[in-house]
Amino acid sequence: RKVGMERTAKVESFYDSHAEIEWARLEHHKMEFATTWRAMEEFIPAHSTILDVGGGPGRYSIKLAQAGHRVTLLDLSRACVELARRKAAEMNAPLAGFIHGDALDLSRFRAGEFDVVLLMGPLYHLVDPAQRDRAVREALRVLKTGGLLFAAFVTRYAFLIDVLKHSPEAIGTYTHVQQELLSTGINIESEENPGFTDAYFAHPAEIEPFMAGHGLRTVRLAAAEGIVAPAEPAVNNLPDDLFARWVDVCYRLGADPVTWGAAEHMLYVGRKL
Secondary structure: OHHHHHHHHHHHHHHHOOHHHHHHHHHHOHHHHHHHHHHHHHHOOOOOEEEEEOOOOOHHHHHHHHOOOEEEEEEOOHHHHHHHHHHHHHOOOOOOEEEEOEOOEOOOOOOOOEEEEEEOOHHHOOOOHHHHHHHHHHHHHOEEEEEEEEEEEEEOOHHHHHHHHHOHHHHHHOOHHHHHHHHHOEEOOOOOOOOOOOEEOEOHHHHHHHHHOOOEEEEEEEEOOOOOHHHHHHHHOOOHHHHHHHHHHHHHHOOOHHHHHHOOEEEEEEEEO
16 A cells, blocks of 8 residues: 555656646647547537546646536646646636545545546556556446546557657667566656656557446547557648548547557546446
């Protein structure tokens, strides 16, 4: 339990010092945001009550509030929560609440309080499988029967796609740490492995069985970037009309399991039975 608490503090500290970077992240990962938002538009009923668990600085919360939903944001990082509060005020998107809290303990909320729960970050920062189970159980407890759970995953191959995209020559520094990550999905930040904080990178094939094990019925499981992840910078710079055409392609092909190994992120949408 002590190790788990230390990891939680480590992740919290990382996002406290990266809040502005996290706000900007979805400007660099435009396709991830665009296809995720399309799924939200397609499946979330009008005027839903939504809990955004691990909502960071509020990218999805704010857009959902602007679309007429009642949204409560909860995040492990105080800096992210405060940035979300400022951004929501700047963008005239009032949220129902801004809460500093932990995905593993949603006891402040009643059972069945929300129409929709988002887990758009916690499941890829919980290295311990028991904690990933607990996060889903907590989300489902506060979700109404028939409600929707949206969950994001970083894929097992995301770090290789990132290397391919930005600095393919870095494969020359490929070490046993990366080999271990490909085998286990576990990323522990250290002097030897700097950069991203502690994380779990899921194999695409494990996501649906994991969620079905919690009694969820799959509504959509798709690669967020579709097939464009390695070419993301070039696609980002296209004119809006051409970028929109790629969004159409990625949203359609993203549901094809054959494409999942090419993506950095997966989006799961499931219904609580």
